[in-house]
Amino acid sequence: MPIMTVRDVCYEYIKGKPVLKNVDLDLEQGLVYCIFGPSGCGKTTLLSLMGGLDVPTSGEILFGGKTIKEIGDSEYRRHCVSFVFQNYNLIDYMTPEENVRLTTKENPLKYLTQVGLKRTEARRNVMKLSGGQQQRVAIARALASGAPVILADEPTGNLDEDTADEIIELLKQNARELNRCVVIVSHSNAVAEASDIVLELSHGLLNRVK
């Protein structure tokens, strides 16, 4: 049984101009999904709907058989999914440690070292880190939440090839060992190769290509 089901979801920002048209998707735990498609095709939009940050114009999203509404917005965002934003969305007056602590009671250093951040960097203001380092803090925060579904929007966009590989490996490991479901929006071939299932979003339609 899928952990998350996207059923017949349509979305439009402006009436009559749908970004998503009847998207259907079943997500299984333990697998890594890759979604790609041209810029502006609606990948972030789809992820936001799955993350419970917005509601579809029509159709529904189920988590463990329940709708997000039934679970409750905050509860859903805290315990069911975790998000890695394309633009990181870190709290700018906090350190990486504190940002990670927002989603977990565990020691944040555990997650920050996993993504390759040094102890000293973990205690600096996040705004004093490089883009790549910030991106890794965002990933650590998502991993730390312990939610079964991880939604990552271009998580390797700002990383060099080696670091990117490490991050993909880490996400994959999370899927395998912690039985999580990882959804990655990415243009990178490396990600597509590492993923179990690859989907292409174009003209509002989602097609499986692998």
Place this chain on the structure above:
Amino acid sequence: MSNIKRALIYIGRQRVRSLILFGIFLVTLLLALLGFSVLNASARVGEELRRSVPGYVSVLRDTKNKGPSVTEKTMNEIRVQSGVAEVNANSSQRLVFPELVLLDDTTDTAPLAKQMTTLYSSTDMEKQVWFMDATFTLARGRMLEESDSGNCMISDVVSFNSGLTLGDTVTGYFRNSAETYDETRPFTWTIVGIYRVQDETANMTNEDYAEVPANTLFITHADIQKIDEADPDAKPGQEFSYRKGLQVYPVEQAQLEEVCRDLKEKFPDYLIETEDGAFEQLSGPFRMMQRLLKVLMTVMLVIFSVILILVTALWVKNRVHEMGIYLSVGYGKKDIILQLLTEMLVIALIAVLIAWPVSAAVSGGIGQSLFRAVAQQSGRTAADFNVQVSAAAVFATIGVAVGITMLATMISALQVLALQPKKILSMMS
């Protein structure tokens, strides 16, 4: 992460904002607490004045209708009326004092007219009207007592002009005619007290007395009686009367009007009315100041509220992105509002902890100087007068500050409630 933890991190990291907010709180709290302490001080000064300058009911002979004189008997009858605490009697006489250099008080051009003055007696000199409203204060020597037969008090002006000082004597005589006085019957007093005229206008002719108050000599009832008895104009066997009437003090100041009404009913032949002018005059500026202060504090409260509400609303608007992030990682809007509230309250608390002792330290001085001002005006010595902000005022201030803080947060919370995480977060990407 708990709301308090996030709030503390915010306060610690966003120092400029925290300091500005802290400054707003501190200034307002200080002003409010100081305002309260001044209010408190002036209220205390008012009470103090009330005690030392009580209102009374005056009982006078109704001369117009040829009513009965105010005598010892009248006094004894009034003294036992219910609600009456104390009765102070006053009398007067007039004599010629050839050696005194008096202030010029009359248009009468007769040679001796300028040497005539009033002798005034009062059972309790402290309660004599001019001493009570501080027109006069004792400058040297001592206040005249009832047992001071043969002694007198004189003003500093007249004693100075006449070259007299404590221990010297003054002698008065009956006037026989416009030019002569009865040298055969001198009345002599030793000066035991010299009073100062505090109110300069008292050196001028007083309407009520048709002469300069500073020319007055104070002597005892017994001595007035002696003069009365020797008075060639007096009818034989005439009872001694209190020409300047009685001052009747109620047990409770609040009952002044009531006691006056009762006396009027029971003693319809006398002129009876309340006298509270001395207190009104002395406490006037303080009541004025209290009113002004209350207005100022209200205005300040409004300004503070507006500033706080605007500042919070503006800052919350600037923090929309941050709040979107909190929402996206599963914090509720309630958590965000509580964080805002905690931030404000923690800063307010720090301001309270500083404003309280500071205002307490300063308010003692304020109370002291206020009291000194009254003391100077009323000719009293400034004794211990320590005014602190009352605990009630402190808690009221804190309560109001917290209330306004909550209000400001609630108004800002409306913005938070309208937040839509997708809109906020996608706007940034």
